[in-house]
Amino acid sequence: xxxxxxxxxxxxxxxxxxxxxxxxxxxxxxxxxxxxxxxxxxxxxxxxxxxxxxxxxxxxxxxxxxxxxxxxxxxxxxxxxxxxxxxxxxxxxxxxxxxxxxxxxxxxxxxxxxxxxxxxxxxxxxxxxxxxxxxxxxxxxxxxxxxxxxxxxxxxxxxxxxxxxxxxxxxxxxxxxxxxxxxxxxxxxxxxxxxxxxxxxxxxxxxxxxxxxxxxxxxxxxxxxxxxxxxxxxxxxxxxxxxxxxxxxxxxx
Ligand SMILES: [Zn+2]
Numbered sequence: 001x002x003x004x005x006x007x008x009x010x011x012x013x014x015x016x017x018x019x020x021x022x023x024x025x026x027x028x029x030x031x032x033x034x035x036x037x038x039x040x041x042x043x044x045x046x047x048x049x050x051x052x053x054x055x056x057x058x059x060x061x062x063x064x065x066x067x068x069x070x071x072x073x074x075x076x077x078x079x080x081x082x083x084x085x086x087x088x089x090x091x092x093x094x095x096x097x098x099x100x101x102x103x104x105x106x107x108x109x110x111x112x113x114x115x116x117x118x119x120x121x122x123x124x125x126x127x128x129x130x131x132x133x134x135x136x137x138x139x140x141x142x143x144x145x146x147x148x149x150x151x152x153x154x155x156x157x158x159x160x161x162x163x164x165x166x167x168x169x170x171x172x173x174x175x176x177x178x179x180x181x182x183x184x185x186x187x188x189x190x191x192x193x194x195x196x197x198x199x200x201x202x203x204x205x206x207x208x209x210x211x212x213x214x215x216x217x218x219x220x221x222x223x224x225x226x227x228x229x230x231x232x233x234x235x236x237x238x239x240x241x242x243x244x245x246x247x248x249x250x251x252x253x
Pocket of ligand 1: 037038039040041042062063064065066067
């Protein structure tokens with residue numbers, strides 16, 4: 001029963017995340033006005049705003065102007081619902097579930113905004129560092145010192161990489177947004193997770209980059225943002241980090 005509630009709760013939050021994804025980069029209010037169709041500007045009725053279900057019932061089209069509704073909406077709602085479910089199965093009805101769910105929803109918003117605009121909004125990452133540090137104080141899973149070192153290591157290491165890159169290549173390779181994002185990841189997951197997140201995101205990012213180069217040719221101009229890979233690396237670390245570290249130590253005995 002509670003499992004189903006966690007899915008519905010996740011889908012509802014996902015619906016709100018879609019609003020944040022569209023409005024935060026435009027610096028619009030995330031509260032008012034209510035949801036409206038981006039094409040015909042008509043307000044969306046509550047019965048057309050049910051996460052996932054309305055999209056299916058409307059066949060992915062606006063009820064009034066019949067323009068296509070972006071697939072982003074059901075995708076973000078679905079991913080958020082699944083994140084809520086998996087975290088609930090892992091942590092049960094607990095403070096840990098709420099803290100980690102808040103963390104993952106922040107990563108979802110950051111990922112989609114970074115894919116669209118190549119920016120990571122400070123209004124998420126900077127308060128995220130504070131919330132992560134605060135959570136470690138009241139939280140059984142991670143010590144405050146672990147969280148604090150995570151912030152310094154996460155922010156510091158990427159800051160160093162970004163500075164060196166700029167110094168060598170005379171152009172910006174990694175934005176300040178990535179630095180603040182990794183500091184937030186460190187605040188929530190601790191310093192060991194920062195190292196694993198950097199390794200995983202670099203690995204997945206390199207593989208993706210090679211695949212895109214093979215498929216699209218070397219002239220492909222779209223700069224791939226790094227935020228989505230950091231976010232993915234952090235989520236993998238959150239769920240499987242301990243197993244990966246144990247496996248690594250076992251193999252390298
Ligand atoms: Zn419309």
